[in-house]
Amino acid sequence: RKEVEQDPGPFNVPEGATVAFNCTYSNSASQSFFWYRQDCRKEPKLLMSVYSSGNEDGRFTAQLNRASQYISLLIRDSKLSDSATYLCVVPSGGSNYKLTFGKGTLLTVNP
């Protein structure tokens, strides 16, 4: 299994749709996980941190399944402004300082 692997996408959804991305990781010792959002040619920005089974912030829900070693990101009621690349980030080597980024999943929300 690759260190961090994401759904390849791209995802094209209409406004208002619910969309989910999955990410699998290989390091079973990882304790915390992150979803970042990156707009085209811009810097990544933290969307959500996941430390236990999951986290919810408004329309966004992140879930962690340690047994299967995957995390998911669910976006409800998609907005045009949600169009971006979503990056799954997993610490490697048991440290929160050496991070491995997934290749990202491109989401386009259409009017």
Next chain:
Amino acid sequence: EAQVTQNPRYLITVTGKKLTVTCSQNMNHEYMSWYRQDPGLGLRQIYYSMNVEVTDKGDVPEGYKVSRKEKRNFPLILESPSPNQTSLYFCASKGANQPQHFGDGTRLSIL
């Protein structure tokens, strides 16, 4: 305002001509890191630094050097740039129990 500042933002140069990309943060963060982002490969960590005078290799350190003489600065040095180092580079910093803050990115083209 909390910032990670990279310079230059854009640079076109030639093979073999030494260059330095500067990175400065004003948040008194101990941790700083450099990444490169390439199409199809995602963000890959080059070097990171846990504190002043403490640096360590990331996943793709070959061809790069860094230094951390003071907490706020973490320059990335390409002693003899080659075309395969053409990429989008991001610097990031992080405080304890905080997410990474990324700079705006530096787009390097090595001809």
